[in-house]
Amino acid sequence: AQSVAQPEDQVNVAEGNPLTVKCTYSVSGNPYLFWYVQYPNRGLQFLLKYITGDNLVKGSYGFEAEFNKSQTSFHLKKPSALVSDSALYFCAVRAPGTGFQKLVFGTGTRLLVSP
């Protein structure tokens, strides 16, 4: 069965500093990996995804993520954090070839960017 772990409940970073939100996964075969962001009282917004190809994926709002197969990780990064990046971030995985399209989500990481 596929699973996702987000080991940090919360990440604190000062505005202008680089940020990393960690995600590791467990799945049979090559995974499809996603990052979503959730602002207060809003639904999930798609940030980026890795399907195949380059291990470094660039997404919305200046975010990027690096797929590392040997470490089974897909950490979300941004070179310079903004206060407006403060939100709840979810990593998700889907195993290809399962016949089902559901995403398995991590428990989320709250990012707080201080001015």
Place this chain on the structure above:
Amino acid sequence: GAGVSQSPSNKVTEKGKDVELRCDPISGHTALYWYRQSLGQGLEFLIYFQGNSAPDKSGLPSDRFSAERTGGSVSTLTIQRTQQEDSAVYLCASSSKIRAGGRQETQYFGPGTRLLVL
């Protein structure tokens, strides 16, 4: 174009009552998903519709939960005899047709319905 819409945005009900939650997917999207986000937990898959195929109901937590998708578009999630543990945010998502080879199309989420069972 318009995104995924859900109604109502908030619902307060009494234990034992039935509730219906509605989802309007993005126009042209053939796949529709329901997830549940409980306080302090991640998102939990409930049910998945793809075109005219039989839905994947593997995530429904009990037989009190059911969902329909009429005309391949709008979906309704029904919870019968609601319990306090059903309190959560119910999120709907849609995606376009799965491409040949099973490439994962991005799921786009609605704003959710916040359900509170008293």
